[in-house]
Amino acid sequence: MESLYQEVILDLSRRPHGRGLEDHAAAESHQINPTCGDEITLQLHLEPGTDRIRAIRWEGHGCAISQASASLFSDLAPGLTPADLAARIELFRVAMRSRGTIEPDEELLGDAVALGGVSRYAARVKCAMLAWVAGEQAIILAAAA
Amino acid sequence: MPTFPALTSPRTLTSSEIAALRADFPILHREVNGRPLVYLDSGATSQKPRSVIEVEREYYERENAAVHRGAHTLAALATERFEDARATVARFVGAREDEIVWTSNATEALNLVAYAIGNATAGRGGPAAERFRLASGDEIVVTEMEHHANLVPWQELAARTGAVLRFIPISADGTLRMDEAARLITSRTRILAFTHVSNVLGVINPVQELVALARSVGALTVLDACQSAPHLPLDLAALDVDFAAFSGHKMLGPTGIGVLFGRSELLNALPPFLTGGSMITTVTMDSAEYLPSPHRFEAGTQRVSQAIALASAVDYLDHIGIDRIAQHEATLGQHLVVGLNEIPGVTVLGPGIGQARVGLASFDVEGVHSHDIGQFLDDRSIAVRVGHHCTQPLHRRLGVTSSTRASGYLYTTENEIDDFLNALADATKFFGVNA
Ligand SMILES: Cc1ncc(COP(=O)(O)O)c(C=O)c1O
Numbered sequence: 001m002e003s004l005y006q007e008v009i010l011d012l013s014r015r016p017h018g019r020g021l022e023d024h025a026a027a028e029s030h031q032i033n034p035t036c037g038d039e040i041t042l043q044l045h046l047e048p049g050t051d052r053i054r055a056i057r058w059e060g061h062g063c064a065i066s067q068a069s070a071s072l073f074s075d076l077a078p079g080l081t082p083a084d085l086a087a088r089i090e091l092f093r094v095a096m097r098s099r100g101t102i103e104p105d106e107e108l109l110g111d112a113v114a115l116g117g118v119s120r121y122a123a124r125v126k127c128a129m130l131a132w133v134a135g136e137q138a139i140i141l142a143a144a145a
Numbered sequence: 146m147p148t149f150p151a152l153t154s155p156r157t158l159t160s161s162e163i164a165a166l167r168a169d170f171p172i173l174h175r176e177v178n179g180r181p182l183v184y185l186d187s188g189a190t191s192q193k194p195r196s197v198i199e200v201e202r203e204y205y206e207r208e209n210a211a212v213h214r215g216a217h218t219l220a221a222l223a224t225e226r227f228e229d230a231r232a233t234v235a236r237f238v239g240a241r242e243d244e245i246v247w248t249s250n251a252t253e254a255l256n257l258v259a260y261a262i263g264n265a266t267a268g269r270g271g272p273a274a275e276r277f278r279l280a281s282g283d284e285i286v287v288t289e290m291e292h293h294a295n296l297v298p299w300q301e302l303a304a305r306t307g308a309v310l311r312f313i314p315i316s317a318d319g320t321l322r323m324d325e326a327a328r329l330i331t332s333r334t335r336i337l338a339f340t341h342v343s344n345v346l347g348v349i350n351p352v353q354e355l356v357a358l359a360r361s362v363g364a365l366t367v368l369d370a371c372q373s374a375p376h377l378p379l380d381l382a383a384l385d386v387d388f389a390a391f392s393g394h395k396m397l398g399p400t401g402i403g404v405l406f407g408r409s410e411l412l413n414a415l416p417p418f419l420t421g422g423s424m425i426t427t428v429t430m431d432s433a434e435y436l437p438s439p440h441r442f443e444a445g446t447q448r449v450s451q452a453i454a455l456a457s458a459v460d461y462l463d464h465i466g467i468d469r470i471a472q473h474e475a476t477l478g479q480h481l482v483v484g485l486n487e488i489p490g491v492t493v494l495g496p497g498i499g500q501a502r503v504g505l506a507s508f509d510v511e512g513v514h515s516h517d518i519g520q521f522l523d524d525r526s527i528a529v530r531v532g533h534h535c536t537q538p539l540h541r542r543l544g545v546t547s548s549t550r551a552s553g554y555l556y557t558t559e560n561e562i563d564d565f566l567n568a569l570a571d572a573t574k575f576f577g578v579n580a
Contacts (some may be wrong), residue, residue, distance in 0.1 A: 001575075004520065005517075010576070035534050036516055038514075038546075062514060063516035064576065118560045124516070
């Protein structure tokens with residue numbers, strides 16, 4: 001229980017980071033988890049005149065895992081290029097799908113390693129992935145814009 | 146107001162009887178996460194007694210053959226067992242054998258009715274099917290508390306035929322607004338489809354009053370009996386519904402078998418849904434004629450082992466007594482609401498303390514998502530259902546995106562309900578509910 005719901009996850013689910021949408025997003029993605037009805041709308045904001053991410057903003061509702069995961073994702077992104085973030089999303093996905101066999105890499109994923117325990121709970125991987133999948137789609141949409 | 150069932154009612158199952166019958170359910174003796182399983186998800190699917198499991202195995206070991214096909218000994222034996230199973234299930238729900246159609250589950254049974262009505266509307270079934278034909282502007286009435294299985298097929302039928310879907314609303318305590326029902330059911334109403342018992346609220350709907358409203362305007366009635374057939378004495382003839390659907394897996398039977406009940410006069414006038422082998426009399430290159438009900442609706446190789454095992458499940462329920470099971474579950478339901486009401490931050494959906502409900506309760510925990518509650522309980526080896534329970538419109542109506550549901554059955558003990566309530570109280574502390 002405690003390995004799944006680490007203190008940082010419980011804290012973030014009560015005091016989220018990056019919550020609240022803003023104008024002028026480079027791209028926006030809406031994702032739903034149909035099994036539980038969890039939803040997120042996530043925006044990618046770029047630093048004007050650069051190819052660096054300024055912020056990830058999001059709005060939505062869901063379980064503690066999905067809410068904390070959205071916060072951790074928005075903590076990770078600022079300063080990265082979209083391509084770099086996309087690579088880290090893939091790393092996160094591999095760790096999440098590993099059924100507890102791959103520890104997430106702290107150097108590349110930062111505090112999101114707190115979600116490592118989720119990978120042992122197959123039914124919850126989707127909760128942890130929701131914001132990251134939205135981020136992945138927003139990156140694709142921003143590149144196409 | 147419905148009466149509070151007396152805890153000392155002589156009809157309820159005694160704790161020693163429950164202990165004895167629990168020995169018949171192998172899965173109840175396994176551990177989950179290092180502790181004995183507390184299974185409170187029978188509303189989703191029930192556990193199975195050994196007798197049901199064995200019947201299915203024995204059938205494959207001794208009698209397996211295709212039914213209603215071929216003349217060899219085993220084929221005859223299998224056919225006999227298959228038809229005997231139909232008779233057993235028919236008796237259990239107050240129906241005649243030819244009124245019981247086997248399907249895969251309740252979802253398929255409800256789709257069968259909706260698609261067959263769609264086929265009638267497309268002109269199939271000749272003059273006999275005239276009564277089923279829908280026209281643009283006709284209305285199909287359902288309720289706000291329907292499972293998606295008794296909602297989406299009607300949405301589809303409406304879309305195909307130009308009929309309009311209407312909803313009977315619920316009141317704050319989860320009961321149907323019968324004043325609104327009386328207003329909504331008019332001469333335009335052609336079909337009234339509603340659930341007997343809500344899989345989320347636990348309320349028992351007034352079937353007879355609703356059927357009377359439908360009858361008065363000549364509308365067909367379709368009863369979703371998924372949460373009543375396993376838990377309450379059911380007499381479909383007395384309820385006078387036109388169609389009813391339920392699933393075997395929720396009533397101690399195996400997966401893969403469900404039942405459509407239809408009044409025989411209607412089933413024999415309804416065009417088929419699935420077509421092919423085993424449901425015809427004469428087939429030419431261009432057309433086919435169909436068997437009477439129920440075989441007209443049983444196309445292809447049938448679910449023989451499942452039907453036989455469902456009959457065995459019904460025998461088991463009969464042996465314990467469905468009226469006594471209902472009494473036991475009414476006690477469990479009250480135990481649940483009383484206990485849930487004592488936990489700060491927890492809101493029960495549906496009827497309150499002392500109001501009639503079956504042996505289940507769904508609830509919202511302020512500020513905590515149902516998945517987190519379910520995860521915490523699972524860690525204590527307590528299995529509950531989380532999410533929207535296939536009733537998104539109902540949850541939207543109640544102003545919650547999801548809920549947690551604890552649902553019991555004949556094998557559920559009062560101690561298990563207490564274990565669940567204690568664990569839930571701990572979960573609210575763990576997630577820091579400040580109520
Ligand atoms: C009220 C109700 N209707 C319909 C269904 C659908 O049953 P099945 O999935 O077995 O077809 C269920 C079960 O989930 C139910 O509870």
